[in-house]
Amino acid sequence: MGNGDSVAAVRGLVTGSIDQAREALGARLRELRLDAGMTGSDLARRAGWHQTKISKIEYGRTKPTDADVRAWCVHTGSEAQIPDLIATLRNLEAAWLEWRRVLGTGTTRRQQLSIKLEADTEVMRVYHPFLVPGLLQTAEYAEGVLRSVVDFQRVPDDVDEGVSKRMERQQILYRRDHRFHFVIAEQALRTSVGSDQTMIGQLDRLLAVLGMPRVVLGIVPAESPYRVSMTNFLIFDNTRVMVETVTAELTITQPREIAQYGRAFDVLASQAVTGEAARALIRRAVEARLG
Numbered sequence: 001m002g003n004g005d006s007v008a009a010v011r012g013l014v015t016g017s018i019d020q021a022r023e024a025l026g027a028r029l030r031e032l033r034l035d036a037g038m039t040g041s042d043l044a045r046r047a048g049w050h051q052t053k054i055s056k057i058e059y060g061r062t063k064p065t066d067a068d069v070r071a072w073c074v075h076t077g078s079e080a081q082i083p084d085l086i087a088t089l090r091n092l093e094a095a096w097l098e099w100r101r102v103l104g105t106g107t108t109r110r111q112q113l114s115i116k117l118e119a120d121t122e123v124m125r126v127y128h129p130f131l132v133p134g135l136l137q138t139a140e141y142a143e144g145v146l147r148s149v150v151d152f153q154r155v156p157d158d159v160d161e162g163v164s165k166r167m168e169r170q171q172i173l174y175r176r177d178h179r180f181h182f183v184i185a186e187q188a189l190r191t192s193v194g195s196d197q198t199m200i201g202q203l204d205r206l207l208a209v210l211g212m213p214r215v216v217l218g219i220v221p222a223e224s225p226y227r228v229s230m231t232n233f234l235i236f237d238n239t240r241v242m243v244e245t246v247t248a249e250l251t252i253t254q255p256r257e258i259a260q261y262g263r264a265f266d267v268l269a270s271q272a273v274t275g276e277a278a279r280a281l282i283r284r285a286v287e288a289r290l291g
Helices: 003-035 040-047 051-058 066-075 079-094 108-119 139-153 159-174 196-209 255-271 275-290
Strands: 096-098 123-128 179-185 215-220 233-236 240-244 248-252
Touching: 003 051, 003 066, 003 079, 040 051, 040 066, 066 079, 108 159, 123 255, 139 159, 139 196, 179 255, 196 215, 196 275, 215 255, 215 275, 233 255, 240 255, 248 255
Parallel strands: 123 179, 179 215
Antiparallel strands: 096 248, 123 233, 233 240, 240 248
């Protein structure tokens, strides 16, 4: 399976999850209607809706709006359910956030959100197939990455501020109550971001990371056999997974899917080398840059 196929598979998996969540919300609304002793026609008439709207919402074919949920609860005498149902609806919407929304004001705001999310996470597992993860980047490497993001996504240019915030994020690596396990493919050592000097500096940073307490860095050698197809992803404790695609950032919260990503991470980690073997791969990449 190629990278394009794996992105499509991830999007299909998450889209399926969103569909299931929408169906679950519709089933809950149907229960409220039935508990109120109302038919679909009764509710449609009271709310001023076409009758087909009721069935479309209840069977997950149409996503209700906040106003729809409020009206549903008012007409079924279920006003106490409004806050929970609205929260469910908004979580469903947040599962797939297009980059044009996430980066609408530039890169800095997204970095700030990462600071909060990482601070609330005790164990963080990160996999990337072709780049060094943000928490391990040098300022020069981060500038190259964020410059590419700004140019490709056509968002406001706040690269300097974004780099500063990304460097601030890295303070979390030194907090005693946090642990990190990074796995990268060997390609991440070879993908050029900026100049050769930028890459040498970044590779030196990875050599230093190998000696950090509470941080594990594994590298999957290029010759490793195919075991699992993945794009980059981050696992926050066992409560959330975030996946990046070309167009959107996906947030996965279903326990079953989180467990599946956990298994994928375990497979990749089992293929990765650490310690002196990882150091040897990094040094080889440095030597290639020095010519």
